[in-house]
Amino acid sequence: MLHFHALDAPTPFLFFTGKGGVGKTSLACATAIGLADRGSRVLLVSTDPASNLDEMLDVRLSDNPVPVPNAAGLFAMNIDPEAAAESYRTRVLDQLGPAVSPEERSTVREQLSGACTTEIAAFDEFVGLLDGDMAGFDHIIFDTAPTGHTLRLLSLPKAWTGFLKDNDRGASCLGPHSGLKMQENRFRQALQALGDPKRTTVVLVTRADRSAIREAARTSGELDALNLSNQTLAVNGRFHAADPADVVAVALERDQDESLASMPASLTKLPRDEIPLFGFDIVGLPALRRMLASSNPRDPNDAGERDAEPIDLPGLNRLVDDIAQGEHGLIMVMGKGGVGKTTIAAAIAVGLAKRGHAVHLSTTDPAAHVNFVVDGVMPGLTVDRIDPRVETERYVSKILASRGRDLDDQGKALLLEDLASPCTEEVAVFHAFSHVVAEARSAFVVLDTAPTGHTLLLLDATGAYHRQMTSQLEPSGPGRIVTPLMRLQDPTHTRVILVTLPETTPVSEAAALQQDLRRAGIEPFAWVINKCLIASGTHDPLLRLRLAGERTQIARVQDGLAKRSYMIGWRSKPPVGVEELEALS
Numbered sequence: 001m002l003h004f005h006a007l008d009a010p011t012p013f014l015f016f017t018g019k020g021g022v023g024k025t026s027l028a029c030a031t032a033i034g035l036a037d038r039g040s041r042v043l044l045v046s047t048d049p050a051s052n053l054d055e056m057l058d059v060r061l062s063d064n065p066v067p068v069p070n071a072a073g074l075f076a077m078n079i080d081p082e083a084a085a086e087s088y089r090t091r092v093l094d095q096l097g098p099a100v101s102p103e104e105r106s107t108v109r110e111q112l113s114g115a116c117t118t119e120i121a122a123f124d125e126f127v128g129l130l131d132g133d134m135a136g137f138d139h140i141i142f143d144t145a146p147t148g149h150t151l152r153l154l155s156l157p158k159a160w161t162g163f164l165k166d167n168d169r170g171a172s173c174l175g176p177h178s179g180l181k182m183q184e185n186r187f188r189q190a191l192q193a194l195g196d197p198k199r200t201t202v203v204l205v206t207r208a209d210r211s212a213i214r215e216a217a218r219t220s221g222e223l224d225a226l227n228l229s230n231q232t233l234a235v236n237g238r239f240h241a242a243d244p245a246d247v248v249a250v251a252l253e254r255d256q257d258e259s260l261a262s263m264p265a266s267l268t269k270l271p272r273d274e275i276p277l278f279g280f281d282i283v284g285l286p287a288l289r290r291m292l293a294s295s296n297p298r299d300p301n302d303a304g305e306r307d308a309e310p311i312d313l314p315g316l317n318r319l320v321d322d323i324a325q326g327e328h329g330l331i332m333v334m335g336k337g338g339v340g341k342t343t344i345a346a347a348i349a350v351g352l353a354k355r356g357h358a359v360h361l362s363t364t365d366p367a368a369h370v371n372f373v374v375d376g377v378m379p380g381l382t383v384d385r386i387d388p389r390v391e392t393e394r395y396v397s398k399i400l401a402s403r404g405r406d407l408d409d410q411g412k413a414l415l416l417e418d419l420a421s422p423c424t425e426e427v428a429v430f431h432a433f434s435h436v437v438a439e440a441r442s443a444f445v446v447l448d449t450a451p452t453g454h455t456l457l458l459l460d461a462t463g464a465y466h467r468q469m470t471s472q473l474e475p476s477g478p479g480r481i482v483t484p485l486m487r488l489q490d491p492t493h494t495r496v497i498l499v500t501l502p503e504t505t506p507v508s509e510a511a512a513l514q515q516d517l518r519r520a521g522i523e524p525f526a527w528v529i530n531k532c533l534i535a536s537g538t539h540d541p542l543l544r545l546r547l548a549g550e551r552t553q554i555a556r557v558q559d560g561l562a563k564r565s566y567m568i569g570w571r572s573k574p575p576v577g578v579e580e581l582e583a584l585s
Contacts, residue, residue: 002292004273005232006031011201013130013193014141015228018205019215020337021506023236026282026291027205027275028143029056033285034292036074040138044068044076047126047144051078052505058284063125065135070285075137081122088112088121130190197230204270205234208256211369211574212338217264233270235260239277242541248533249540251572279545281504311534311554313567316344319526320351320585322564323444323495327357330440330487332447334517335499336509340530343574343584344499345448346373350578351585352444353381362386362436363448364429370448376578386432388425395428430462437484440493462488463520488522495525500557502532502550511561527562529554535569 006014006027016028025046032044043065046053054061057068057076063083065075089112093105100108129140194200202223206216220231239256241249282291323331333345342363349361361383363370374383396419404412439445466485487493496517500510514524533543534550557565568584575584 002030002275004031004034004234004275005271006201006203006234006273007034010035010139011197011199011230012139013200014139015144015200015202016142016205017144017202017219017223019207019212021339021501022205022207022212023275023282024205025052025056025143025505026288027203027234027236028141029053030282030288030292031203032074032076032139032141033071033288035139035141036068036071037289039073041073041136042075043129043135043137043140044074045126045129045140045142046076046078047122047142051143052509053078053143055505055508056283056288068285079122079125081118084121084125085112085118088117088124127186127190130193191227195227195229200228200230202228202231203234204231204267205236207237207338208235208239208259209574210259210262211372213259213263213267214372215369217266220266220270231270233267233272234275235272236275237277238274239542243539246538246540248536248538248570248572249543252543255572277542279542281549283504311532311551311567313529313554313558313565316347316528316566316568316585317351319497319528319564319566320348320355322526323348324352324355324357328440328443329492330437330445330447330494332449332488332494332496333499334449334496334513336506336513339499339501339506339510340568340574341499342369342373342448343581344497344528344530344568345446346370347575347581347585348497349381349383349444349446350374350378350581352446353378354582354585356380357444359444359446360384360436360439361446361448364433365448373574373576374578374581375576378578386429386436388429391428391432392425395424395431433462434484437487437494440487485520489520491523491525494522496522498524498527498562499530500527502529502534502553504549504553507553507556507561514561524563526564526566527557528566528568529557530568531570532567533570535567 004027010031014028014031016024016031018024025048028044032042036042044053044057046061053076057071059066059068059076061076061078063077063080065077068074068076089109092112093108096105096108126142204216204220206212216233223229223231239249239252241253244250278291280287280290282288323329331345331348333341333348335341342365345363346361349359353359358380359382361370361374361381363385365385370385371383374381396416399419400412400415404415407415436445436447462483462485466483470481470483498510498514500506510527517524532550532554534547534554536543538544554567575581
């Protein structure tokens with residue numbers, strides 16, 4: 001039987017958070033099923049814009065609780081950011097009253113069209129669940145979005161409380177401001193619920209690798225600063241080699257041991273569970289129940305895949321060769337968190353620089369792991385990040401310089417108050433992103449994007465800017481303006497690389513992302529299937545069990561999803577440093 005603190009002493013509210021791809025959804029679902037099977041009424045909620053709860057539970061979810069088949073007492077729901085935003089817009093517009101002119105209504109609706117409003121609206125739904133009487137549920141479990149998005153979601157009450165205090169103007173955030181002003185007390189109560197250790201437990205989920213552990217430690221510290229200190233640590237995918245002669249298995253176990261041994265003190269002090277690596281995909285109720293009931297991660301009667309036909313797919317070096325035939329362009333590396341986007345982006349950038357090109361490697365990911373991966377310098381390669389805090393300060397300074405020159409002290413104070421809105425950060429990051437997109441006209445720019453949900457919000461902001469700019473063109477005018485979205489849609493300017501793992505859920509999420517991109521008029525250039533054990537030569541029984549599943553997912557990508565596909569083999573340690581990245585590319 002699986003030992004897990006979240007099941008042994010559950011509080012009414014349980015949050016699962018951590019770096020993308022560490023298994024938050026699997027553990028949240030398993031906990032929900034375990035509690036429901038004991039007779040509790042449980043609500044499982046995803047606040048992730050890229051949620052895959054539907055696939056995990058094999059049920060179509062909505063923004064209202066839906067009973068999960070074959071799990072009495074378990075209900076689940078997705079907080080759909082777009083649906084929440086539309087509902088939120090309607091409520092705000094209803095508050096304006098009949099005296100407001102159609103032009104003013106149109107202005108407010110436009111101010112409510114950005115990603116900031118989407119995030120606020122999702123949080124508003126989230127607060128409603130914390131604020132109520134739990135609607136007859138014994139436990140509400142939150143499968144949260146990737147870390148950067150989650151922390152922003154959780155910090156919004158403080159940010160908005162500061163903005164709302166003594167601010168009756170609304171200004172550039174008129175819409176969100178008018179919608180939030182009446183709910184300040186709800187936000188304060190939500191923070192109290194989150195900070196009460198008798199009501200809320202935060203489960204920090206990590207893998208036994210350095211990157212995920214570093215992210216968990218950062219998350220722990222930031223949650224502590226928000227008074228969410230009732231934390232436990234779940235180390236997912238723990239592996240122990242069965243055969244000491246299997247080089248691959250021994251290397252994997254050794255790397256995990258070393259990663260856990262160097263864990264920061266802020267995490268070692270927490271109650272800790274170790275969840276084993278299982279030999280099967282944890283998707284669907286039977287697999288989740290098997291995970292809960294099992295002390296043995298593999299079936300002793302299943303020997304796994306034996307000698308089969310090798311898979312012949314080109315490696316990353318061929319992808320870099322294909323890209324390097326051009327002289328410039330934007331390379332956007334996208335995918336679910338935890339699939340290795342940062343490593344792939346860094347390797348492509350290093351490979352292009354090695355081939356003699358000028359390359360700018362940047363990231364829009366709030367976690368910004370790219371500097372850790374490159375860990376060095378080389379001719380022709382520039383590495384930086386789009387830092388939301390820095391970009392906001394830069395944007396505020398620019399606005400003060402342009403709009404504040406002719407204002408008196410009171411006017412400047414009002415402008416600063418206006419710019420204190422959290423929406424300012426969204427605009428500032430978008431401006432920086434637009435600059436990077438334009439830079440690719442004369443050099444190679446490789447962009448390591450944030451986890452999928454955040455990336456889609458960024459693309460949504462790009463689309464809003466595109467609509468705003470093109471709507472201002474005269475029908476008979478020259479129409480020579482080129483917006484960032486136009487550049488993203490231009491295959492001669494932009495190549496989108498989707499990264500996935502050879503597993504069911506990451507492939508499904510990459511496929512969903514591809515559909516979202518196509519709806520925005522952006523066609524992905526290629527897929528990279530990362531961390532494939534199938535070419536490693538391992539004979540470990542548990543790892544062999546995973547090979548048949550890998551083969552199925554690789555075929556799924558090749559045969560129906562990708563126009564071009566490339567494969568990268570599993571490595572005992574992620575490549576870090578310029579030399580290792582060169583070898584990969």
